[in-house]
Amino acid sequence: MSVLDEASEVREGETLDLERVDQYLKQVLPDLEGSVSVKQFPGGASNLTYLLQYHNRDLILRRPPFGNIAKSAHDMIRESNIMQSLRPVYPYVPSVMAQCTDHDVMGCDFYVMERFVGIIPRKEMPKEVALNEEDTRRLCLNVIDKLVELHQVDYKAAGLEGIGKGGGYVKRQIDGWSDRYTKAITEDATSFETVIAWLKEKMPEDVGTCIIHNDYRFDNVVLNPDNPFDIIGVLDWEMATLGDPLMDLGNTLAYWVQADDDPQFQFMRRQPTHLKGMLTREEVVDYYLGKSGLELATFDFYEIYGLFRLAAIIQQIYNRYYHGYTKDERFSGFVHAAKYLEQRCLKLIENSEL
Template sequence: MTVSAAEQTAETLIDQATDIREGETLDLNALVPYLKSQLPELEGIPKVRQFPGGASNLTYLLQYSGKDLILRRPPFGTIAKSAHDMIREAQVIQSLKPVYPYVPEVQVICEDHSVIGCDFYVMERLVGIIPRQDLPKGLNLTEGDTRKLCMNVVDKLIELHSIDPVTSDLTSLGKGEGYVKRQISGWSDRYRKAITDNASGFEGVMKWLDEKQPKDIANRVIHNDYRFDNVVLNPDNPFEVIGVLDWEMATLGDPLMDLGNSLAYWIEADDDPQMQFMRRQPTHLKGMMTRKEVVDYYMDKTGFSVPCFDFYEIYGLFRLAVIIQQIYYRYHHGQTQDKRFANFIHAANYLEQRCMKLIEKSQL
């Protein structure tokens, strides 16, 4: 590993918040006194900035004198009743902290909508590098370094999947048994409810998934959105994962479904241009494992085994398409003005084509 000629310091590699997007400001007149009542040590008015990543829940940096906090809230506009549950996400993090130390410490949970108009929570800031679409300038990894980083990130998912929910007193996180069946039924229903007049039907994909679904391979704690841009790296040792973020969809279920979800975002250097356009993490770099290598590595480390991973890969892509389509549905119907979502329809439609090509090649 080397640093740039400008001798970048670790501080310059740390993930930075930016200006707040239009229409997504926080009401500080109500928020500041409320947080002071919960955390008396806070002094003054914080500087508020917003982290640019993500297309779902919103993440803000509250910079007080001598203390940084992170605030998480749902998106503005109309949202599905069961979606963006901030209270559950905070409680999941609290439950995991004793057995999975990479989660941040939750400091405030608020269900009083008179404060900022929604549920939200506040947690400690894990200061570090977040590998977003590209690595930060100045972090120049060799091919070997990149491989090491890749394996360490996958290892943290494997470590999560090794947690026994029974012995760890985490059985309340989800329903467990029957997870695969619930996911195929649930995501199919969500897609049909989010269809717009310019959207693909996905009926062939949904039919195939319904017919080919396997039984659950295990019942474990799963993240459901595990990606490079949801991990935090130590700025003094960028191979070390010090945090895992975004636990909104965490539950109990089949860990191979979780791996399939992660690989839906795993864009390789030789993927087609449409897939490259969707890349939001640096998995294209030389040294990164391919999707097949990730599956082989994961199976070897966990001891799980399936004859073919096709079902989980196609499920992950379909689920991603549903998430994209749900976000686009809100934009299409004027429930959000965020112009980042205008082209999401093209991504969702492309994913149907990709799923069908994989189905045609599958031996299942």
């Protein structure tokens, strides 16, 4: 098994018109040589990511999912513009090579970026990357450090004042995700009424405004294959904006399944945060606060928000599957995952001192 992140065959219903894509790319990137082949990366349940291989270069193509999607969602041009502005001050962002708004090519906006050849820590670390407990902790801290570093970027100097509204972010997120969840409910889904009411009652003021990734996870970082402690890339900037840094951390911890979590949460794990040496969620919060200089009595609100937001994303994806807009069988059980996350939120609310 290769340690590098590999693409595989394109999934049913997600094929590209390769001839049109090839014609377009050779117009904007005339140095491309030979015919093109395409594969698809397995990760992700939102935007689709493809590997385009020419004789002299590999490229990554990102496009929205197929089927009906919200007008404001999956904005490829916004994502690629953010990446281009952010890369000079946060060098882990891939270089954008082309962006296309001509729907005659693919029926949607898309962009093409450079490929970072490396290791992406997905559900399991590659067996060839043998990390002991101390090594694992070192990797874990390096990943958190890159989030802290992002939050410390001077977004005004980077020309990114326009990517979000900034202040009032907490309230906008609670109101927005509550509305999106409600609109995505299917007949077999749960309501989240108690959780939504609690979040609206307990929401704090913003602790600050910075660039936030909004989907920062182990499987969105790329490790140097020659030195797995070296993070060479951070991917998936679709939801990046200006907002509250602790809300960003709450989003990250929604995916942080640790070794002592219950079997249902373990089943949802998609990154190697269960390994010996990985920080617990509580340790992540303490480490982040220490590095960022922020002080906080309890992280309960942000943890519950992160889980609710994840449930809303999952339910939105399931809604597309439920109504037949995607045939991807990975999504068939997502409604059960959302129901589990509601129970997890309710348990945290029951034990919270807020």
